[in-house]
Amino acid sequence: MLGSTGVGKTSLLAAMYEQFSSTVGKIDLQLTPDMESSAILQERLEELQSLSDEFEARGGVQATEGEPSDLRTFIFGLGRKGQQPSLQLNFCDYPGGYHLSKSAPERKQHIRDLLEECVAAIVVIDSPALMEKNGKYHHQINKPQQITDAFKTAYQDLQTPKLVILAPVRCEKYMQSEKDATHLISKIKSEYQSLLCLFSSNALLSKVATVVTPVQTLGSVIFSRVEEIDEIPHFRFRKTSYDARYNPQDSDQPLRYLLRFLLKLHISDNRKLKILNFIRDLFGMDQHLIRALREVSMGCKTTGAFIILQGNSWLGS
Amino acid sequence: MEMSRREQIDVILDKRGSLAQKSEKLLQNTQNLNSALQNLFVCHKSVISQIRDDQVVDKLREFDLGQILEEVENELAILSKLIPRFSRQTLNIGVVGHAGHGKSTLLQSLSGLKDDAIPSGSGAHVTGTLCTIHNTPGSEPRGKILYHTEDSFLLEVIAPYYKKLELGKVPESLEEFEDNPPPPLPNRFANFSEFKAMYGHLEEYRTQLYNYRDKLIQSNPDEVVKNKIREYVAQRDADTKQSYYLYRAVKRAEIYCEFPYPDIGKITLIDTPGLGDTGLANTEQLINLLSQDVDIVLFVRLPKLPRYAWDSEDVKLYDQAKSAMMDLPFNLCSFMILNRTTTDSQLNDNWTACEELKDTFHTSHIDVARLILASCADHEQVGKLILDDVLKHMIKHMPSIDLHYSRNIQSRLVRLNERVSAELDKITTAFGTGISKESWYPLFVRLFNKLWMDLNVGLEGLLRELRSQRKVEDDSFKEEQVKAVQACKSQTGIPTINEIEIRRDSEGSFEIAYNKYLHEIRSCLSGHFLGLDFGLKKSLEIIKARVVTILKEKGNLGTLAEANGSDFLLRIAEIIPDELKNLKLGFQILADFELSYRGLIQHRIRKHLDRLTPDETTLKLSKSPSADEIDKCLRALHSEVIYECENALSDLRCEPSEAAYAIVEEFIDRILRAKGVKDDWQVFLEKVRADIWTQEFDQSGENLKLRTEWLTAVKHARIANDPKLIDSIIDAD
DSSP states (O other), X not given: OBOOTTXXXXXXXXXXXXXXXXXXXXSXXXXXXXXXXXXXXXXXXXXXXXXXXXXXXXXXXXXXXXXXXXXXXXXXXXXXXXXXXXXXXXXXXXOGGGGSTTSOHHHHHHHHHHHHHOSEEEEEEEHHHHHGGGXXXXXXXXXXXXXXXXXXHHTTTOOSOEEEEEEEESOGGGGSSHHHHHHHHHHHHHHTHHHHHHHTSHHHHTTXXXXXXXXXXXXXXXXXXXEEETTEEEEEEEESSTTOOOOOBSTTHHHHHXXXXXXXXXXXXXXXXXXXXXXXXXXXXXXXXXXXXXXXXXXXXXXXXXXXXXXHHHHOO | OOOOHXXXXXXXXXXXXXXXXXXXXXXXXXXXXXXXXXXXXHHHHHHHHHOOOHHHHHHHHTOOHHHHHHXXXXXXXXXXXXXXXXXXXXXXEEEEOOTTXXXXXXXXXXXXXXXXXXXXXXXXXXXXXXXXXXXXXXXXXXXXXXXXXXXXXXXXXXXXXXXXXXXXXXXXXXXXXXXXXXXXXXXXXXXXXXXXXXXXXXXXXXXXXXXXXXXXXXXXXXXXXXXXXXXXXXXXXXXXXXXXXXXXXEEEEEEEEOXXXXXXXXXXXXXXTTTTOSSOSOHHHHHHHHHHHOSEEEEEEOOOSSOOSOOHHHHHHHHHHHXXXXXXXXXXXXXXXXXXXXXXXXXXXXXXXXXXXXXXXXXXXXXXXXXXXXXXXXXXXXXIXXXXXXXXXXXXXXXXXXXXXXXXXXXXXXXXXXHHHHHHHHHHGGGTTOSXXXXXXXXXXXXXXXXXXXXXXXXXXXXXXXHHTTTSOOHHHHHHHHHHHHHHHHOOOOOOXXXXXXXHHHHSSHHHHHHHHHHHHHHHHHHHHTTHHHHHHHHHHHHHHHHHHHHHHTTOGXXXXXXXXXXXXXXXXXXXXXXXXXXXXXXXXXXXXXXXXXXXXIHHHHHHHGGGXXXXXXXXXOSSOOHHHHHHHHHXXXXXXXXXXXXXXXXXXXXXXXXXXXXXXXXXXXXXXXXXXXXXXXXXXXXXXXXXXXXXXXXXXXXXXXXXXXXXXXXXXXXXXXXXXXXXXXXXX
């Protein structure tokens, strides 16, 4: 889970977990956090839900603070309902402050290590920072250059395919119409141009799949305005109506794409790839799970702002 | 079916209406000619005083504008009488005759009124009170008495006495008149009873003033019943000899009654007391009245001893009336009534005298439409022999008389037009053709080339600067934006919780109150942005001023017009001759170019205001709204709209700079870079060289500026003297 401080990485994860069961519907699949993750996420969830109590809200939970040792890995078990999980998903949520230029070299190294190890990276983007005031606060808040730099070193000599999910969050305002969504995508393309150029370079084009999945983390709360007080921006949010309740939208999509990617890796017959063998072995044991994953991945959205930027062969239906 | 007399008279009056309109135009055109000639007159004087070339001065002196101006003013005076005549809603018959010949008797017979309204009878003193009697079928006889004002009394009643009797300065106020008896009658008049009587009248006016001065101060006319009219128009009661005084203050009496004859129509009788009589000073007023208000004149003559032959008194009266109506074919507009009396009258039967006058009428030098023999006291004879005949005559001849009248005036105008035209031809050449081009042209070319270069350097320099600042935010526009946003924030129009609750109660629901508040807050907000118009105009005007400065300093154009900014550009565009299209267009384009709030900003702001439109807003009230909710929603939407508008506006901050660059480039393209435009400048500057390079060309003794002024004044006079402008009446019928 990649993204600068305060953009909403933990919130995304909490919403993803909370909404999983309702979005997969009748599919025989369940996501189970381990005890520790469950407790933390529950706490975060309550914070998120309480944001809908006030008409005007700040739009996110308290930023994760802490040292690298505090860095949390949320562990989920994925499997058939009522049975032992067949697959374990580790989401590494790290404090966004690691991207700050003043942070210690070992912290930056930590991010690079993570990127190398993880099969997928979710880049969480604070949408209002990207979109408002002609992107005046984008660099300050989303730190696109630092993120690009991290990938640049981590994805050198890449051996195995990777999935990069660009997840604009708090994007309620920019998902109101088809036109809004197009505008959001074009803004992502221009503001993350150097990152996307890196991925589409000759060395990475065939190994990196990139997709955009906007997530409305609260659903009921929409960006209102930026107030600049003493030149410091304050992003103001408000509820979509006085009685609106916590109602996240599309928080399942990053997970669906992730699972679709894993499934494709499984089907691939490129045996040279070490990690693929591992996955194949894992899946090979449970045909039922594969079927369920296929069903889940069918639900990947591909219209509007949901767009596969590259690596269609790893993500195509 | 044949039309009734009434209808035929209406047709005549209708036709006059259209003549009145045409006369208005003619009057307007003649007034224009008058002012153009007045202007030329002033210019003529000033040119003569300034010019140093004796030859030119001599030529100019030959030109006599004074006499032409006098003629134009005469025509104006006549035209101004034509319009009231043709606008009148009645045909008017004036009754003229010496005292005691039956004028009042005739008026009484025609109108059906008696002595109590129209004083008559022998011995009645001639008062001079003007009286009009209108035929108004169906109405009770009544009178309307109009009084002199203090001024008109002194001017029209008293002043003629002073003038005729040569008594010196006329009193300027009623007090002065009352307190100072007039100087004694000059010796040379003292032996003539006529003048002594006049002097006596004047003294009576003065000594009796206390009896009637209230009426001179009163502004409203008096409405009086029929049998009281005499008290206002006569000197004393017919029976009791009780004295009246008010007639001295009366300017005119208007009597309304139904004439006792069938089918008469819009006819008015006009009593012209005293015309032809001695002893009365203000005949001028009567003549004026005839020329404007009378269509047909009935002379009333009583054949009696000793005057049973036509004599000089008759001719004098006729001539007086005729000269008053000088543009009319008077022989078609007048009748002679011989007043026949019978044995039962005081005067006995005058048949013999009547026949005598009738037989010798052709020797009288009096030319009228018809001589009628009738008894003015006999109702039936007046109706059959006089009224029927006169009306028939009027219906038949009045349209051609009207046309004749206006054509007479018009042909004089045509002659005047030709005279003016000939004079203007003469004086156009008074200045000669100016000095020869060879002598000044080399100097001009040198000066022109320098100016052309300076102007290019100046304007291209400005353009370079504007190009480099295209992306710079415009200060005055930004300043207005900040002001507008501040106003939006400080004057929000958002109600208090308490106000919302009251509004809910008065509107019936929170929903309605909310929607109404949305409208109110929106219009309050959009109102604050209107001030941006000023900012846009100001920033563009600054650019125009910079261009103008260069035109004045590098192009010397400042001497051509005193204005600044857009006005200056417009003035120059006007001065540039029409045939120099590119050059003229360039100046016009820059002068007319404007940035406006409506054109540039409004639509970009408007869409953000949708949030505050009930049908468009995304923030609807919940199912169970409260005043607190409305307050929060309104505040959120208000802040959001300001935020979005501010963003939209900040995107536009460079617009004025962009626009300034674009329009100045367009201007320079037109006036410096377009093909052939350098030649245009040369042609233009050649015409105005004396203004642009005053010193250089005045020294050459060319008097160019005076010459241009003079020719412009002549040109304007020519335009005002266009013969086409007089055609309007000839075309009628």
